[in-house]
Amino acid sequence: MKTFSQYKKFSLIALAIAGLTFTSCKKEVTPEPTATTGSVSVNFEHKWVDLSANFTLNMEYIHPVTNDTLNFTTMKYYISNLKLKKADGTWWTHPESYFLVDVENVSSTKLSMSNVPVGTYTELSYTFGVDSTRNVSGAQTGALSIAKDMFWSWNSGYIFLKAEGLSANSTTGSYSFHLGGFSGANSTLSTKNVVFNSVSTDLVVSSSHESEISMLVFPDKLWNTAGSINTTNTIHMPGSGAKTMANDFVNGIEFEHVHN
Amino acid sequence: MVFSLISTPIQTFQFKKLFSGMRFFCSMILVFVLFSCKKDNEIVPVDDWGFKKPSYFPEPHYTFENNAQTKLRFSLGRDLFYDSILSLDNSISCASCHAQTHGFSDHNVAFSAGVNGTLGVRNSPALSNLAWYPTFMWDGGIVNIETFSVGPITNPLEMHESILNVVGKLNANSAYRSKFKLAYDVDSITDQKMLQALAQYMAMLISDDSKYDKFKKGTYTFTADENAGYFLFQAKCASCHTEPLFTDFTYRNNGIDATFTDLGRGMITQNAADNGKFKVPSLRNVQLTYPYMHDGRYFTLSQVLDHYATGIQSSSTLDPSLASGIPLTADEKLKIIAFLRTLTDYTFMANPDLSEPIH
Known part of the structure; x- marks a missing residue:
């Protein structure tokens, strides 16, 4: 026979468990926007050879080194893992920081970061490509969705950069460079740091407006040392050729200025 | 692995047993606790369904991270x-x-x-x-x-x-x-x-219910030939076709060609030292998965064993362990094949839960 007090004891335990349930399942509540964070955008502006010529698709360009005539139909690449260095030397890391910069889609050339703590920042760090972890961690979403057609199906990994187009100098009349590779000797991943006060002022993040970091990208740099597309008009896998082109491209990205 | 898709977690609770006073009350709270925290339609594994690692298998590579099993x-x-x-x-x-x-x-x-x-x-x-x-x-x-x-x-x-x-x-x-x-x-x-x-x-x-698996679980005794084949297999094959998955997941040139029309692993690594290498295939259900090799050139297990015994072709990337082939007598080949047939998992191949769904 169970006594009333035994029931009471069990009920108390049950209530305690129920109470635990209600508190333990509480979802993380996004904090109300306060005046402690602001927004920063990194703008990638595309130029051909120098600042005088804007780079766009479906336009004929002459390459300054190879003299090839190039008419781009596709120019897109991954920038990831944005970080900002605070004046005290510590880094703020942008979460889920993956961007597919596509010249065809102007809005994609502006990389927006929100919830950046207000304050002064001295450096930007960014990665060309997609870190090795995300290359091997299964099906991803957002900018890394496989439906973006920037993933090698038969040799797992993201295509970090696609440059495709038409050229009379190519034996086939066209060119198609898919550059990537996240591991080993043929890795084309590279992380660059931009020190703001080298050419501009430090970045000041405030809650009242969006600060901007302007970067200049020169697609012509892809062929700085790779040679004419008369010799090579296609790269579709990681390798030394992809590495040369990717490195020249990334090393050609310039920091222009900070606009606070 | 036999599991039911029909029974739901609720049904598998034995209500009769639970329906008695306090135990029922507390159990219902327990159920509530278990179910109230579920996310993404996650089914609490109160029944027998789900991924289970056979005890003699290594830890799995895929753990359903970010893709909880339901x-x-x-x-x-x-x-x-x-x-x-x-x-x-x-x-x-x-x-x-x-x-x-x-x-x-x-x-x-x-x-x-x-x-x-x-x-x-x-x-x-x-x-x-x-x-x-x-x-x-x-x-x-x-x-x-x-x-x-x-x-x-x-x-x-x-x-x-x-x-x-x-x-x-x-x-x-x-x-x-x-x-x-x-x-x-x-x-x-x-x-x-x-x-x-x-x-x-x-x-x-x-696949974990072949005669081999039953032997591992202690519910089947190998015949004399299967047993002799198992010992031969362990001595001559298992260094690459490692138990219990029957592959060590390495890439090897097993000497089927002296020159390569398909570079295999070399295509992926872009390293000439990997040319002509292919992943060591698992031998589970090998009796029924002919033809064999990456290009399906051999139709029988006898042909495969003949190749290892006397057909190895030399090349710069040939696996060192095969340099002089694998010496096998006709009798040894038959015994190894008897063992390989114990890897056929009829439960797996007839498991209705893995079969084409009927809508």
């Missing part, structure tokens, strides 16, 4: 595996070349027909125990079970379809939309969820 997701993955919607002209499904009755390999052909009957260039591998695989394909070019299916879906010689189109076709299908909603709580089907659902099914292709 019956709904598994069942959705099975629908997709058997649906030709994944191919360009809706003509072939995964199961077209990975038939359950053939240990999830093709129907004993060297090369499989893709859309428009285009033949592939490598033999369709048998699928089993994929959750333990660190890499996929003969050349190991694919490194995650979730991105595995992108290969065959997009290969022009196979399903020849784009991921974007597959997602479009699925979203245009109201039955799939509601299944994805139930399984993943998404209003719009994404490639990520499609690939994760397929991974849910593929990770459950567990």
